[in-house]
Amino acid sequence: QVQLVQSGAEVKKPGASVKVSCKASGYTFTGYYMHWVRQAPGQGFEWMGWINANSGGTDYAQKFQGRVTMTRDTSISTAYMELSRLRSEDTAVYYCVTGNGSGYWGQGTLVTVSS
Amino acid sequence: DIQMTQSPSSLSASVGDRVTITCRASQGISNYLAWFQQKPGKAPKSLIYAASSLQSGVPSKFSGSGSGTDFTLTISSLQPEDFATYYCQQYNRYPLTFGGGTKVEIK
Numbered sequence: 001q002v003q004l005v006q007s008g009a010e011v012k013k014p015g016a017s018v019k020v021s022c023k024a025s026g027y028t029f030t031g032y033y034m035h036w037v038r039q040a041p042g043q044g045f046e047w048m049g050w051i052n053a054n055s056g057g058t059d060y061a062q063k064f065q066g067r068v069t070m071t072r073d074t075s076i077s078t079a080y081m082e083l084s085r086l087r088s089e090d091t092a093v094y095y096c097v098t099g100n101g102s103g104y105w106g107q108g109t110l111v112t113v114s115s
Numbered sequence: 116d117i118q119m120t121q122s123p124s125s126l127s128a129s130v131g132d133r134v135t136i137t138c139r140a141s142q143g144i145s146n147y148l149a150w151f152q153q154k155p156g157k158a159p160k161s162l163i164y165a166a167s168s169l170q171s172g173v174p175s176k177f178s179g180s181g182s183g184t185d186f187t188l189t190i191s192s193l194q195p196e197d198f199a200t201y202y203c204q205q206y207n208r209y210p211l212t213f214g215g216g217t218k219v220e221i222k
């Protein structure tokens with residue numbers, strides 16, 4: 001069965017960077033795009049961008065351009081999302097998402113930005 | 116960006132009730148619409164994609180319909196495990212956008 005297992009919770013100071021990993025199993029990793037979506041506490045969902053797991057090509061939401069970098073390592077079926085210059089408003093749960101119609105979600109990674 | 120508007124934002128219903136949630140897109144999205152269920156502290160669970168196709172393993176009490184700008188999610192007979200927040204999402208055009216959610220509570 002398809003599984004996306006994300007790295008653990010992080011606490012960062014404003015201005016720092018965070019890198020979240022998402023290890024995929026149960027399907028051909030390079031066959032699908034991997035999206036990243038975040039959800040601030042008590043809020044809705046915000047799409048951040050995608051990475052083509054085959055080619056490594058990316059497309060980022062305008063809001064995050066210049067601050068987000070999505071990469072992947074096909075040898076270990078893992079995608080990464082790095083967000084830099086963190087601010088308090090970046091406190092959220094970050095999800096990796098893949099599959100037809102966003103069918104599969106990771107368990108989420110809480111990133112807390114606090115001084 | 117395509118705006119997704121869900122209604123109602125919350126509803127109270129009893130076990131066994133039939134529940135319908137609507138989602139409206141600010142422009143036509145064909146059938147590129149998904150529905151998710153989220154319980155507190157948990158990741159979303161995908162229910163439906165392509166407006167009306169059930170994800171593998173999702174019970175048939177969930178159904179979706181619509182095309183263009185107007186969509187519905189129906190739960191045919193509400194059960195205790197169905198009390199949750201439901202979201203729609205369009206994937207016709209980037210950026211992907213989500214509805215604000217509908218919280219289904221116990222009456």
